[in-house]
Amino acid sequence: MARVFMKGCEAIAEAAVRAGCRFFAGYPITPQNEIPEYFARRMPEVGGKFVQGESEVASISMVYGAAAAGTRSMTSSSSPGISLKSEGISYCASARIPMVYCNVSRGGPGVGSIQPAQMDYFQATKASGNGGFRMLVFAPSTVQEAVDMTYQAFDYADRDRNPVLILADGVIGTMMEPVVLPEMKSEEEVAAIKESKRKWACVGHPLDYKNRAWIEPGQWSTIVQQQKNEEAAALYESWEKDVRVEEYLTEDAQVVIAAYGISARIAKSAVDMLRKEGKKVGLIRPITVSPFPYKAFDRLNYANIKAVLDVEMSIPAQFVEDVKVGVKERSPIQTCLCSGGNIMSREKVIEAVNSILEGK
Amino acid sequence: METNLCVAGFGGQGVMTLGKFLADATCNSTDKNVTFFPSYGAEQRGGTANCFVVISDEPIGAPLGDVMDDLIVMNGASLNKFLKTLRSGGTLFINSSIVKGEIDRKDITVVSAPVTELALEMGNAKVLNVIMLGVYVGYTEVIAPEIVWNTIEHKLAKKAKLLPLNRQAFEKGLEIGRSQKI
Numbered sequence: 001m002a003r004v005f006m007k008g009c010e011a012i013a014e015a016a017v018r019a020g021c022r023f024f025a026g027y028p029i030t031p032q033n034e035i036p037e038y039f040a041r042r043m044p045e046v047g048g049k050f051v052q053g054e055s056e057v058a059s060i061s062m063v064y065g066a067a068a069a070g071t072r073s074m075t076s077s078s079s080p081g082i083s084l085k086s087e088g089i090s091y092c093a094s095a096r097i098p099m100v101y102c103n104v105s106r107g108g109p110g111v112g113s114i115q116p117a118q119m120d121y122f123q124a125t126k127a128s129g130n131g132g133f134r135m136l137v138f139a140p141s142t143v144q145e146a147v148d149m150t151y152q153a154f155d156y157a158d159r160d161r162n163p164v165l166i167l168a169d170g171v172i173g174t175m176m177e178p179v180v181l182p183e184m185k186s187e188e189e190v191a192a193i194k195e196s197k198r199k200w201a202c203v204g205h206p207l208d209y210k211n212r213a214w215i216e217p218g219q220w221s222t223i224v225q226q227q228k229n230e231e232a233a234a235l236y237e238s239w240e241k242d243v244r245v246e247e248y249l250t251e252d253a254q255v256v257i258a259a260y261g262i263s264a265r266i267a268k269s270a271v272d273m274l275r276k277e278g279k280k281v282g283l284i285r286p287i288t289v290s291p292f293p294y295k296a297f298d299r300l301n302y303a304n305i306k307a308v309l310d311v312e313m314s315i316p317a318q319f320v321e322d323v324k325v326g327v328k329e330r331s332p333i334q335t336c337l338c339s340g341g342n343i344m345s346r347e348k349v350i351e352a353v354n355s356i357l358e359g360k
Numbered sequence: 361m362e363t364n365l366c367v368a369g370f371g372g373q374g375v376m377t378l379g380k381f382l383a384d385a386t387c388n389s390t391d392k393n394v395t396f397f398p399s400y401g402a403e404q405r406g407g408t409a410n411c412f413v414v415i416s417d418e419p420i421g422a423p424l425g426d427v428m429d430d431l432i433v434m435n436g437a438s439l440n441k442f443l444k445t446l447r448s449g450g451t452l453f454i455n456s457s458i459v460k461g462e463i464d465r466k467d468i469t470v471v472s473a474p475v476t477e478l479a480l481e482m483g484n485a486k487v488l489n490v491i492m493l494g495v496y497v498g499y500t501e502v503i504a505p506e507i508v509w510n511t512i513e514h515k516l517a518k519k520a521k522l523l524p525l526n527r528q529a530f531e532k533g534l535e536i537g538r539s540q541k542i
Contacts, residue, residue, distance in 0.1 A: 003387055005387035005394075171397065174398060175395055175398075177395050177423075178393070266421055267421075343424060347426045
């Protein structure tokens, strides 16, 4: 397959179209505007629908509706926009609606800076809305990964009848990189996917009142609510098999970097530079940040390790809380952080690793 | 082998387009890895704009490095902002129509081209970026000039009447770039 040179946001949108996404509703916000812009142009070409909603809440609610009717559906936004959508995301999780959304995150709470950052880790992995629901959360570190993850996200969403989140940042969203695009699903395949949802989705059940689809986000009896929560918990337990992680040169490492997304990519190149100097440095990169690959930290050889170095574009550090759970106090943990829209630098990572190796 | 390039100037000088042409050409016609990362304010014209292009035989770690191998500056403000990021032994490409005065470093090579004036002589100030792209490609030979030209031709397919002018601009740049090689 030929490589094409694409901007991250546009590549994400194209991957969704190729996965059979035929409904997108969104509301503009930097740095993800190229996602709705691309859908606006592309959807009419494939018989899909694009709507620029009057607000974030309207957009996510439209996605709830379209996905409940069996259509592969998506929305996207950036940090404060995702906060506004969290009501609808929680409703989708409660009603077990399969949908995909992408957060091209910003640099802080409130409005936040528009430059790249990783400030939404807790929101993405722990509480994307009320009610303790969980999602599969994928954290791409290249545009190619963002494409592949978005394409697969729809399959995961349909399999689980649950929202799936692509957690990106302003570098992944705005940079251009060569990508190999996945195969375009045919009209027949897209129709078959929709038809396969007939047993639960509101696809139309004329004159069959008893077997009509019924989708609701709550207001159940205590008995039913507990039962639904137990079903959801069982689903989340089953995700152990979906954990994805990259373990890079960790076997003999004296310093193991833990990082995800764009920070991990930058950290990995720092590892390569340090290895060339003969320094024993490795990397653990969670590819799914929910479920988190805690077990990767059990595979480390702690006898060699001077410290685990958490590298993230978040101040205060957030991802480090999961790293702590993984490390279980078997090694000291240090941090290398930047935030607010400042992008992690290789030199800063190298400096942090060297200061650990020198025992500072 | 990895080349880190920063292109910087005013918004409206075609800084992003210059970087994109180079990166796109690399993607289309080589096996190399390449990234393009833009950085700009809300302005379409004026303000500062810069982009980072990384071309590498290995997978690319940081889409914007801390240290540049090559730096293209289209105005004085960009020189002041980015000169310190250029590594020792690196190459600085300056738009000498606008960037005047001594360059305050002896450890780098300076390639200068009066691209604003040349573009005006050609009758369209907007082609200054294509001239500079020619200078860069002619000097560094980072990829073959034909590949870059094919990409420009492809990207301007809908504006075919601009092709001769752009060809002239690109050729002029190549000539200047090649002539300044040691």
